[in-house]
Each structure stands twice: as C-alpha cells, then as structure tokens.
Amino acid sequence: MDEWPDFKGKHILSGKQFNKMEIERVMAVAEDFRNELKTRPSLHLCPGNVLGTLFFEPSTRTRLSFESAMLRLGGSVVGFAEAGTSSSAKGETLQDTIRTVCQYTDVIAMRHPRIGSAAEAAEVASVPILNGGDGAGQHPTQALLDMLTIKTEKGTLKDLTVALVGDLKHGRTVHALVELLKHYHTRLLFVAPPALAMPTEIATELVARGIAIEETDSLNAALQQADVVYMTRIQKERFVDPTEYERLKDAFVLTRAMVDAGKPGLTILHPLPRVSEITTDVDSFSGAAYFRQVQNGMYARMALIALVLGRI
Amino acid sequence: MDEWPDFKGKHILSGKQFNKMEIERVMAVAEDFRNELKTRPSLHLCPGNVLGTLFFEPSTRTRLSFESAMLRLGGSVVGFAEAGTSSSAKGETLQDTIRTVCQYTDVIAMRHPRIGSAAEAAEVASVPILNGGDGAGQHPTQALLDMLTIKTEKGTLKDLTVALVGDLKHGRTVHALVELLKHYHTRLLFVAPPALAMPTEIATELVARGIAIEETDSLNAALQQADVVYMTRIQKERFVDPTEYERLKDAFVLTRAMVDAGKPGLTILHPLPRVSEITTDVDSFSGAAYFRQVQNGMYARMALIALVLGRI
C-alpha cells in the first residue's frame, strides 16, 4: 500500500486537487466499504470521532449523506442545518466559526453560499475541511461519487462518451465532474442552450488535456452517442428573457420515449433533486442510476472521512 | 415464538393494519424493553443501524421520542426537524426524498401534513416506513403507546369504559386509538360538542364490531362512568362561530375538582401538548398518566423499530 497517496489531515476543497491516483484511491476505498456494508450495517473504523456538519445553506441530501457516512463508520455527528441557528447570525465571521468548531470535532463537512468559503475555512482549520459545496464554486465529493457511479455502472472510466446536459454555465456539479473526468480518456458532449453553455476557460483547459469535446443543443442527438448522460436542472431564474426559457426548457427534459430511442445500454445520472428534467417513467429504466448514485455518495464520503482521519 | 406475527421489513402506516395479536406483540416487546431499561440506560439490539427522521411538519415530542427510541436500542439517527431545511423546499417530490433517504438509512420515521403521505412514501421505500402522523390521517405509533399505557395503568384492556373527550372529528389520535380499541371488549363514551362529534362512518364501524358506544356533551357525566378518560385539545380555529367556541370550551376542561368528584381510580391520558384542557392541579393526581404515557411512547417506538428491523 506504500504507493497509495496519503490523505491524512488533508482538506478536500476542489476537484482540481485530485490526481488520477488519488481518484482511484478514493473509489477503491468506497468500493471496499460498499462491499463490507452488504453484510453489516456499519463499520467500526472511526469510533469516538466526531464529524461537524456546518450547513450555512440547507441541503438535506448532502448533509444526511455526510452524516450517515460518519455514522456508518462508527463515529458521531454534531452540526447545524441552516445558518439561522448558527453564530453567524450574531455576526461571527466564517473563520471564527470554523476555529470554534475545530475545538469540538475531528473533521468538518461544510456547505456555504460563498465561492471560496471552503478554502477560507481551511486557512484557519486545525481539522480537515470537506467542501460540500461553496456557492457556484466546487463540490468535490459530488464529483467523486459521480465518478464512482460511472465506474460501477459501466465497469470502467475509459473510452466512454459522457453527455453533460442542462445548465453547464452555472452548474458546479458538472464543473467539478469534468475536473476528474479529464484524467481519463473520455469523450464529452456538452448539451446546453447557448446561454447556458460550458464556460470557455473550462472547455479550453479540457481540450488542452486532450479531451474530445462536442457541443450540441439537441438532447436527442446526444442520446444516439452517449454511454452516460448526466442530467442537470435548468433554472428559470437564470434566463433574462422568460420566453427564451419557455422555448428551451422542454428540449432538456429526458423522457422514457427518448431513452428507449437512444443508444442501448445508456446510463442516466442526475445530482438530484430533480424537478421535471427527468420524467418519472424513466425511473424504472434499468440504466436509471440516480438513486444508486445517491448511495454511492455515502460510500464516497465514508472513504473521504476515513482517509482524512488516517483510519485506512 | 413461532406463533408471533412477523414485522420484519413491514411499514407501520395505520392503526387499521393491526390485528389483535400484532397489538399484543408490540405491547409485549415494549414492556420487556421497559423492564430492561430499569437497570441500564440502553440496549445493544440495533448497533450500527441508522434511523431517518423526516419531519416535514415539526413535532418535538414525536421526533425526540423516535430518536431516543433508536438511541436506546444502540442505533443512531439522521434527519430533519422541519421542511424548510429539506430538499422539498427545492421542489423535490416526497417520493424522491424517500428514495434518497432510503439509500442512507435502515428505517424511516416521518411526519407530513398531507393525508396519505406515509402510504405514498411506502410505495417507493426500500426500508420500513413508520408513520409519525400524516395530517388529519393516521398516527399508529401514538395509538399503540396509548394502548400500552391503558394496559399498564389498568392492568388490562378488557371490560373498560374509555371516554374520548374533545375534538373527536379532527383528532387523528382518537381515530387511530379506536382502531385498536375495537379489538378489545371496551365501552366507549364520546364526549364532544356536536360540531366536533366522532365521524359517523367511524362510529358505525365500531358498532358493527360490537363495541358499545355512548355520546354525550357532558364531561362531568362521563367522569361518573369512565375508567379511562382520554383528553384532547379543542382548537378555536375549528369553529366557524367564535361565540360557539367561547360557549363550549370550558365544558371540556378537566380540573382537579372534577377528577375528585368522578369515579374512583380514574386514569387520565392526553396525547400532549396540552394547552389548557387539563389544569395543572390535576398533574399531582395519582391517575394522571400523561407523562408516563410519554415514556411509554419511547418503549412502543423501540418495539416497532426493533421489530421492523428483525432484531427480535
């Protein structure tokens, strides 16, 4: 195991910080945990350790995922679910809150609406910070669970065509995901209305890494080629012109008829929550992996917690 | 134990689903737990298991009761205390939230303002759902703890006269309770203003089961006959005519003087929280069982959790 990267004491702030070996390591540990949890409800890897969950912005899914990850490792949890009950409501700075919570906990998972907030927290933290989303910034644990899900569903991360669909301009999950996918020989299809296209600097960097990219605004066309389609929500409030939103929104809704007419063996991911961008008749499709993706989230976060605590 | 009903993997949605043997089973397990907890703070029956508590509608009492039940079984808890911090605030459907939380947890306790929501959740859930109240619908764990309390206080569930007092039209706790009481040879007194009377279809079904029913709007009259009086709150907002409320409200307030003038050996229950319908001078009366009832709630929920997880 000497060749494995050492995560002990490290902050997990951005998809950018991971090299390929580190991605492989997190996925391998997560797969181990997934196997072990088939025969018992939890492991005994972090008994006595305390996770702090600081959600300045509410998120049931991500918070409960981190919390159950810690509980399944045998540890326990303190925290808050919204800024309203935290000291920040009394005017405390983020860094003071972090310095405080570091006195109680062994590792902190946080979500905050401000870009860069997780890095700000890491500057003063005496325990590892796990970034659970910093505004329109990064969301590295989501990206790792997405990678784990693609690997699990397809058996490999190599030579896949992955379509990213919806709001590629603002979506932090797709930004974080391409940071990891760029380490693999992947072909990417960007499926978005022009107003919500992938930022040029990200696309340019991917091309420089040798990633093949195609852009289209036809979801149906993408479904003819994609092995994996990663759906995201298009938010009405992102459009200046509401008639433009009305014109476009249905073009980025995935239905069972579209799936059935697409390339066989399709895998469908979505970071959730979904509103209407995947119709519920898709849920029974064998390649609809978005709820398995949720479970992989717990395993990926278990892996990260155990790794930064040096328990592996 | 072969003759005992098997609860493993079952949803607990409604008082209607229980036959007499199942009610007896839950009470027997709860009584065992109550005895065992006299000598130690918790059991080690569900170590590593995780309960999800999804309270889309706040309820300190019911939520803390479920949570401490799981902790006293050696398990742990994730969840939320109000819809505001949950993904439903982002437009996620209840069924998607449930499918998500099933990926993290081994059993879910939920409260939701919509009638039928627990059954909706059970349709898609891969873990047992415990209904902690679905709007004006059912509240089966409350009914089971009420039964357990009556049995504990009186020594039996047979040949009792039970007065149900207050808002019998909207009160889900009394509706759920009579679903269980109908399996026993009980005489029921319905004590309510005409506008808040027990719905005819419920009364009719009880009569068809051979239950003796009497209706009155005099609490004092009922206290001459009742072995058990089950108080509920009369809510001002249920009345179209506020003067009608003013006229009636005091007739359904239980005072110490009324208790002392009633049938000896009276047992008083209340699902709590109470506002003013039982005056505090009643609290020191030996038959005032409403706080013991709270504790029985924890034991009944421990029993249900352990049973649906197959730990007994």
Add this chain to the structure above:
Amino acid sequence: MDEWPDFKGKHILSGKQFNKMEIERVMAVAEDFRNELKTRPSLHLCPGNVLGTLFFEPSTRTRLSFESAMLRLGGSVVGFAEAGTSSSAKGETLQDTIRTVCQYTDVIAMRHPRIGSAAEAAEVASVPILNGGDGAGQHPTQALLDMLTIKTEKGTLKDLTVALVGDLKHGRTVHALVELLKHYHTRLLFVAPPALAMPTEIATELVARGIAIEETDSLNAALQQADVVYMTRIQKERFVDPTEYERLKDAFVLTRAMVDAGKPGLTILHPLPRVSEITTDVDSFSGAAYFRQVQNGMYARMALIALVLGRI
C-alpha cells in the same frame, strides 16, 4: 475521594451554587478529561446515556459544545436548536416540555431567553438540568470554563488581576464569572462605560467577600495592570443615545498594538462570538486564549455531565 463533593443528580443552575471545593472538583475532572483525550478521540464513561439539548434560543457554540461533550463521553444526543421546531410553538409550557423530555433523556442542557427558566425547569425535572444560559440571568457552565481557562493559562487562580471589559451591566457571562472568582484571592478591574457599569449589588457583594475592585473606563490603563483581560461585546442596542455609543465603542476594542503596549504575559479571554471588539491581528498573540477557551468549554461540560450522571 470521599472528601469530594457529590454532584450526582444535581442541577447546575447558577454560578452562585458552587463553593470553592466544587469549583476545584469540576476543574480537576475537566483537566483529567483533557489529558485523556490527547491520546484517544473519546472516553467510554456514559455509553447508552442520552443528553437532551433544548435550545429555545439558538446558540451554535454552546449547543455544539454540550453535544460534543456528551459524544466524547460515549453517550448520544437528542434535541432542538430553536424554539420554532419545539412544542412550545404549539403553546406548551416550559415545564410540560421539560417533563416530557425527561421521559427520554438522562440529563438536559437548555438555553432559554427568560431569566429563571432553568430554575423553573429544575422544579419539575426528574433528570439533572444544566443551565446553558437563561436570558440575562446565569450561565454557569461558561463561568466554569472561564475559570478552567484562567487556571490553565496562568497556572493558578490566586493573586491575579482580572480585568472585565465591555458591557458589565447586562453581560451574564461576567456576572457568572465573578460568582466563581470571589472564592479566590483576586483583584478585579471593571472596565466599562458608566452606562454599562457592573450593577452595584454585585460589586457590593464582592467587596463584602474581601475582593479588591477598581473601576475605570480606560482599557489602556487596565492593560498596564491586568494578568487576564476578559473582553465582552458592547451592543449598540443597549444605548439610549446613539451618539454616546459612537463615542464609546472604540475605547473598548482591543488591538494588537494595545496588547503589545500592555503588561507582559497578558492572557486574553472572550466568551465569543466576537464581532469587532478584538481585532483579528490579536489572534496570533500567544496569550490570545479565546479559542483554547472554547475547547476548555467542552472539557468543563464533559466534567459536569459525567458528574451529575454519577459516572465519576
């Protein structure tokens, strides 16, 4: 150990209830725990025990401190972080809520905006109540952690000059602290604007106990003499005349330049959260002990929980 005071089953309501031996006992246990936690993440002193945290008024710091204290003792936690999700929102009295939560828990930590609320709770509680702040009343666990921090930082509690700075009229932390300091041979400097001076009855009682007191409104003057400076926030809303606030506020802000010009070896405490009364350039000063103080809070609360549960 026979000479040690017995805390088992006792309520912790006010700094006034502690004699010197009791203060020493809590500090000694807290110091033991601090040492033991250097080599492992938690102790196994209260397994199976449940702490209820009832925060009718939000406070991240105090709530997380109590919760992590219980987790580090091997126990677990149920509770609420704000009154909005509690039954009190439905009109339940505090005493009914307390009687209810006593059925689920082994010890309760509470914060409530009303003076005297913790004592009210203790009247009906069947488990120990730990007062985590009752409005402008008491905050005894804060006072104990402050004492522990002074002792740890200075090596002694004897013959120290302690400056209390800021709003000495309303600040419950300083009121609670002087209740404990009066048992030691301490010299106190009260540094406050006249409108926010220490209440006369408190000062009088201290003098009667033989404590030397000096009053000044010059923080710089106090820094020439103090071994320990205890900063608190001056709140704008306390002033009738806003121009008076503007005139005074900067006189009670501690900067690095002021610290460097003060008496060597100064220790700086603050109950936190701070807003602007200590500038961040002070944080790197070796005597800036306010985050170590936070950690001592966890140890002091561990000591109190273990003591009132009779686990020591």
